Amino acid sequence: MYARIIGTGRYLPEKVLTNKDLEQLVDTSDQWITERTGIRQRHVAAEGQTTCDLAEQAARQAMEDAGLKPGDIDLLLVGTTTPDLVFPSTACLLQHRMGMAECGAFDINAACSGFIYALSVADQYIRNGTARNVLVVGAETLTRMLDWNDRSTCVLFGDGAGAAVLTADENPGILSTHIHANGGYSDLLKVDVGVSRGFRAEARGGVSVSMKGNEVFKVAVNTLGRIVDETLAANNLEKEDLDWLIPHQANLRIIKATARKLKMSMDQVVVTVDRHGNTSAASVPMALDEALRSGAIKRGDKLLLEAFGGGFTWGAALVAY
Incomplete structure (x- = not known):
């Protein structure tokens, strides 16, 4: 039994923040941002708009695409x-809004790898027969924890949500998932605020992302190269057997490095980073939905989804669409 993707959705907040806009906020330039990241604009959640609000829009779109009702979902x-x-989880809040009965619902925090991690969990539940239909969402409001005076981070991130509905099917779907982590790199990319450490964000100047960009870049490129090899080997496939690469949209240079590793043309790579920025756990499902709705991806195509994020965490999923 396979977990097959039967519906996808995405949602981006209305407000768009361009590189030109950022030039008015911080000492940077459109050219500097574009050359180093490939990002030209990002979306920013409105005042009062929460992660659950974004997730709900993407989830409803995915459910409609799948042709399922709230009561059909066994796990969220x-x-x-x-x-x-902190609690209840965003998944529980979303479950209530969606009018789902009492299916299991929980959040997964794996930073930018969150959707891949959640996809892997969903795949296991379906493969072992515990669930038949699973709704998987990646949603973030990362702009809420940016230091808008730190030009090394505030130019990178955006808000958004993506969703996918998986169902049990005898036809091929998710062929394999692979997830890893190494907490030894935690100081390279983190948000240095936590409940159990006994301090509040206000006392430390607010919540903000800190990142040592060059070091993160080096580890990301090498790590993603390894997981590509691992995924292909697990499925007895060669690089040329892949039809599409759907990567985490963090940095265009990282995306191009992974494509070179796979010897894939950029025409086979889904790229949204220029318009969305880094939306963390939302980036892969949003890119997947965009590619599907454009008609670029066809049934039977083999897709490699991959991500790398704080933790460090990283993961990949090979999908026969």
Whole structure:
């Protein structure tokens, strides 16, 4: 039994923040941002708009695409590092809004790898027969924890949500998933605020992302190269057997490095980073939905989804669409 993707959706907040806009906020330039990241604009959640609000829009779109009703869902997973509350989980809040009965619902925090991690969990539940239909969402409001005076980070991130509905099917779907982590790199990319450490964000100047960009870049490129090899080997496939690469949209240079590793043309790579920025756990499902709705991806195509994020965490999923 396979977990097959039967519906996808995405949602981006209305407000768009361009590189030109950022030039008015911080000492940077459109050219500097574009050359180093490939990002030209990003979306920013409105005042009062939460991660659950974004997730709901993407989830409803995915459910409509799948042709399922709320009562058909057996499990709801939300990958996010920016939950509405410490608890209840954003998944529980979303479950209530969607009118789903009492299916299992929980968040997964694996930073930018959150959707891949959640996809892997969903795949296991379906393969072992515990669930038949699973709704997987990646949603973030990362702009809420940016230091707008730090030009090394504030230019990178955006808000958004993507969703996918998986169902049990005898026809091929998710062929394999692979997830890893190494907490030894935690100081390279983090948000240095936590409940159990006994301090509040206000006392430390607010919540903000800190990142040592060059070091993160080097580890990301090498790590993603390894997981590509691992995924292909696990499925007895060669690089040329892949039809599409759907990567985490963090940095265009990282995306191009992974494509070179796979010897894939950029025409076979889904790229949204220029318009969305880094939306963390939301980036892969949004890119997947965009490619599907454009008609670029066809049934039977083999897709490699991959991501790398704080933790460090990283993961990949090979999908026969």
